[in-house]
Amino acid sequence: MAGYDSVLITGASSGIGRALALACAGPGVVLHLSGRDAARLGQTAALCRGRGALVHEAVLDVRDAAAMAAWIAAATPLSLVVANAGISAGTGDGLQETAAQTRAIFAVNLDGVLNTVLPAMAAMAAQPPDAHGVRGRIAVVASLAAFVPAPGAPAYCAAKAAADAWTVATAQTARRRGIHLTSICPGYVRTAMTAHNRFPMPGLMDADRAARIILRGIAKGRRRVVFPWWMGALGRLAGLLPPRLSGALLSIPPGKDALPGGG
Numbered sequence: 001m002a003g004y005d006s007v008l009i010t011g012a013s014s015g016i017g018r019a020l021a022l023a024c025a026g027p028g029v030v031l032h033l034s035g036r037d038a039a040r041l042g043q044t045a046a047l048c049r050g051r052g053a054l055v056h057e058a059v060l061d062v063r064d065a066a067a068m069a070a071w072i073a074a075a076t077p078l079s080l081v082v083a084n085a086g087i088s089a090g091t092g093d094g095l096q097e098t099a100a101q102t103r104a105i106f107a108v109n110l111d112g113v114l115n116t117v118l119p120a121m122a123a124m125a126a127q128p129p130d131a132h133g134v135r136g137r138i139a140v141v142a143s144l145a146a147f148v149p150a151p152g153a154p155a156y157c158a159a160k161a162a163a164d165a166w167t168v169a170t171a172q173t174a175r176r177r178g179i180h181l182t183s184i185c186p187g188y189v190r191t192a193m194t195a196h197n198r199f200p201m202p203g204l205m206d207a208d209r210a211a212r213i214i215l216r217g218i219a220k221g222r223r224r225v226v227f228p229w230w231m232g233a234l235g236r237l238a239g240l241l242p243p244r245l246s247g248a249l250l251s252i253p254p255g256k257d258a259l260p261g262g263g
Contacts, residue, residue: 011085062112
């Protein structure tokens, strides 16, 4: 489906990461998949091998910059890299994120993105361009939470906002080097992270459908992919409200339960 011959995905052991790996898998495709849970990552790898792909697994922590750089360098050349790994402290209990949770969320959801994208960009810059002048494509999985300062998940929203803004801002100069960057901002996707949410999740969709939307947006060279579009529009509007009003409206935040995410 995807048409990429060499793909690297972080947080590939479940959820969107697993769905993307499966969507990209096929004969002649080389997949480099990482996650923190060896057993679940192995399950993803087995499913992808069943579709004909050659799969290399790596149990890695995206917070380890040196390990990530070494892994990416060894995997080159790469046609697509997806920085998908992410975590959340949970929402809906009315409790403030602890200092440890706040630091962990930024370390994984922002530093982990940079630890993936920066070495990937350096590697792709040295690759020959294709017939369309593209040396490689990189996607960062942010969130619609990037648009909304939800009181129940401040670190999650802030880290995703930073990841989204950095990706979109960097995309223009990266394109001059033949590298296409895309920020992915999904709404609610049916994964292990959302399975325990105790509040309505409008627009909830299956991970395989989300993967198809993501890959279509990447293929089109879009700098930001937002879905469902109507939730993106509502999120943008909510973000424009005065903080006191938006805080009152978002007292039931659009986040996730406290479960490990992205592998």
